[in-house]
Amino acid sequence: MIASPREKVGMGHGDNGQGGRDNGFLLHSSHWGVFSARWDGEKLSVQPYAGDPDPNQIIENFPEALRHSARIKRPCIRRGWLENGPGPDLRRGTDDYVEVSWKEAIRLAGNELLRIRTDFGPAAMFGGSYGWSSAGRFHHAQSQVHRFLNLAMGGYIRSVNSYSAGASSVIIPHIIGNFENHTKRNVSWAQIETETDIVVAFGGMALKNSMVSGGGISEHVERGAMERAHKRGCRFILIGPIQDDLPAEAGAEWVPVIPGTDTALMLGLIHTLVSTGLHDQPFLARYTTGWDRFEAYVMGRVDGLPKDAAWASGITGVAAKTIIELANALHGRRSLITVAHALQRAEHGEQPVWMGAALAAALGQMGLPGGGYAYALGAIGYYGRRNNAVPMPTFPQERNPIQEFIPVARIADMLLNPGSSYRYNGETRSYPRVRAMYWAGGNPFHHHQDLARLRKAFGQVDTLIVNEMAWTGTARHADIVLPCTMTLEREDIGGSSNDPLLVPMRRVAPPLGEARDDYDIFSELAGHLGAREAFTEGRTTRQWLEHLYERTRGALVSLDQPAPDFEEFWQGDGLRLPQEPDDGGQLRAFRADPSSHPLPTPSGRIEIFSETIESFGERDCPGHPVWLPPQEAPKADAPLYLVANQPATRLHSQLDFGGHSARSKRQGREVARMHPADAAERSIADGDIVRLFNQRGACLASVRLDERLRKGVVQIPTGAWFDPLDLNAESVLCVHGNPNVLTRDVGTSALAQGCSGQLTIIEIERFDGILPDIRAYDPPVGRPAR
Structure with missing residues (x-):
């Protein structure tokens, strides 16, 4: 059977009708959960991991997605690029595609990469990959494309940070220390369940978000932990629209x-x-x-306010009485302040993150179990959990000699304004001149803002090459489209540094059409560029899996833990890994002895x-947290707030064509919620x-009336x-x-x-016109896009 989360560390044994091969189901993993799948040549069946107390339904996207018509079956070249050669072209996104053989596709892509490397150097290449491609440790597209560009191209322009935590990952190291330590080794769900008296969740803690975890997840514990904490008497306060x-x-x-x-509310508290x-x-x-300087601002001694x-x-x-009552309720109790990613994905997003730390410090709870x-x-999904005590298998990206980078959300600025300067983390930097981009494992026409502007930006490059399994918006703007496999069509090892189950991800179905693994694609291209041996190190995929697994196995041996060889692991039903103690990490040690365990900040505090x-002298991010009014606020022609948050039926835009995602829509459109009034x-x-419309664009959606929204707020998921x-x-x-035709493409600060x-x-407004057909999933092969 699949190893139960309650079993001791080691291999799972037996058969519960899920993990074994006798019933045709094979163990696999995804960012939204470990599962098993069976393919009979015509139909795919999936079932969740038996040890998961709260399985995620997103796995139900797989059956319809595996052989969906949106999948890319053969290499394709954009007609305009094929006929006219590389160069800026605003027809990207409207052109049709010509299918070619793999031999021809590798020749065209390889020659273009050689041209870029020879004529302009590696600093003219942007390596676009945002991750989230697969739960697999080897077939992680970001690692694959970055390794290829480092070894075959001599480097590339990279991006830093993430769309999810672009502001917080920069501000937190300045105010508390290491971002990963604070998010992954701090307050855990186990602590909340037993220790916390009151949780104030700014932006909430929606299960649709914690259901997802990079590298995979075998146990969704959040719902149960909150339920048990609430029954024990813990109060949950949700601050949000x-x-x-x-x-x-x-029971919030x-x-x-x-x-x-939220920043203003925290100041009132x-x-x-x-x-x-x-x-x-x-x-x-x-x-x-610095508390004295901040307190002077709070109390109005600086500005008279x-x-x-x-x-x-x-x-x-929020009523003043409610604010006062909440402040009094927080005092003298084991209180916990949480701030969601959502709050910092907005103008001045650094401020609620910093202000949340200031509020928690004022309460004196930081570093206590379940508090702070x-x-x-x-x-x-991997926040609030224990770390594994052994390293995970990791495909090495090798060193990038190019030092230039951009913040990830500034890609349109880079492409539209090469050579212009911008500020980032106290430095004045310049945008590089990028001639070509290689994208794998991401879809910026989902996660970027102001898509009309992004399309113009993508029209500036000579060439865009994409490895993709389906005709996403990014694939439809590419010049060379190389079809890659879906996770179910390849072998891998799944696992997260904060989840105890290491999963042998067995291939469930053969590749669709001529789709190839990313590794095989990059191996061929590396060969064209004279770097095959450096990229592959002479290993097949299976040999790489054995090689990467050995790092974890060796660490298990050193800890005197069960350490099966690769073949035993591969034939088993998951390997349970030992985990570190739930010790509160850096902040707990700092509270116990600030002299011996200072924080990695300039002051150690x-x-x-x-x-x-x-x-740094930034007017939009001064030396302590402040309230800064947004530049864009409701007005006569745009009186409603739009909250464009993460979806519940898919991860970002992944498998939007899957059955579970499709069933959540109405008349094929995404659903927008608004207040009945x-x-x-x-x-x-x-x-x-x-x-839904504003000065940047418009989108159509089906509306659902819902009193669980604040009046004046509309919500629609991205993806x-x-x-x-x-x-x-x-x-x-x-x-x-897609709400990103409406959102602004500006930095947080x-x-x-x-x-x-x-x-x-x-x-x-109500749409009374002729309803256009949905063509998002139609392959643009042999005919133009809409």
Whole structure:
């Protein structure tokens, strides 16, 4: 059977009708859960891992997706590039494609890569890969493409940070220390279950987010932990515009704040604590630096404006009485402040992250079991868990000699403004001149903002090469499209550094058409560029799996733990790994002895005021956390907030054509939720097709009326594949419901330059025209796009 999470460390044995080969089901893994699958040549069946207490239904996308018509079967070349050669071309996204043989595709792609390397050098190549390609440790597209570019091209322009945590991953090292340590080794779900008295979740902790984990996940524990904590008496307070951003099991009290105003609410809480003497002054004196300067701002001694509960109420829409009561409830209890990724995916996104740390410090709880500050807890599946005690198999990317990089969310700026300067983390940098891009394992026409602008940016390069399994928006803008396998069509090892199960991911079905593994594609291209031996090291895929597994096996041997050889592991049903103790990590050690265990910040303390950030001189991110009003706020022609958050039925845009994702839509469109009162003002009924629009573009969606939203707020998930009615129109209309035709492509601040796509402003109206067909999944082969 598949190893139960309650078994001792070692191999699983027996047969529970799921993991063994006798019933045809083969063990596999994905970012949303370990599962087993069976392919009979016509139909794919899937079933969740038996040891998972709360399986994720996203695995139900696989059956329809495996052989869907949106899959790419053969190498394809964009007609305009094939006929005219490389060069800037705004026809990308509207052109059709010509199928060619693999031999011809490798020749064309290899020759173009040679031209870029020879004529312009590796600094003219951008390596675009955002990860999330597969739970596999070997067939991780980001590792594959980066290794290829390092060894065959001599390097590449890279990106840093992520769309999910672009602001927080820059600000947190300045104020607390290592980002990974703070998110992965701090407050755990086990601690909350037994220790915490009150959780204040700014932005919530939606299960749709924690159901997903990089590298795979075998046990979804969040729902059960919150339910048991609530039954024990722990209070959950949800601060946010959407009531179901905490599960019903948490029994949460909802404070429906105006979107983007959480920082002001935190200031009102801190002011209340200070004005009543409830802040933990001994903790602040021993463990923080700069509190006096920050307190002067909070109390209004700097600008004559006290940031009290009444002031905060006017900004946030939350009653002053509620703010005061919440501050009093937090004092003297094991309190935990959490701040969701969502809050920092907006203009001035650094501020709620920093302010959350300041609030937690004022309460004096940081470093205590189940208390303090747990940034992004619930934002992803591997936060709030124990670390594995042994290293995971990892495909080496090798060294990139090119030092230039861009913040990941600034790709359109780079392509549209080569040579121009920008600020990032205290430095003035320049955008490089990129001639070509190689993309694998990502879809920027999902996760980037202002897609009309992104399309113009992609039109500036000479060549875009894409490894892709399906006709995503990015594939439709590529010049050379190389079909790669889906995870079920290849072998791999699945596992996360914060999940105890290492999974032999067996191939369930043969590749579709002529699709190849990324490794085989890059091996061929490396050969064309004279680097095959360097890239492959003479190993096949199976030999690489054995080689990578040996690192983990050797560590198990050194710990005197069960360490089966590769063949035994491969034939088994998952290997349980030992885990480190739930010891609170860096912050717990710092609280116990700040002299012996200082934080990796300039002062060695929690930096409420940062001299480093102050020295950068950024007006949109000064030396301590502040309230900065957004530049874009509701107005007459765009009176509603749009929350463009993560979907529940897919990971980002992955497998949007799968059955589970498709069944969540209405009339083939993404579903937008709005408050019944807002709908009534616009004569909109539940189930209507509506047009969401602003000055940047528009999209069509089906509307669902829902009182679990604050009035004035519309919510639509990201990830519906980009399906523009007319790319050449002055204002792009996505008929499928992709909200990133509406969102702004601006950085969070000059400090981090992160993604600000969570919030924007829109108007919405009933759509009474002829409803366009959905063509997002139609292969653009042999005929133009729409």
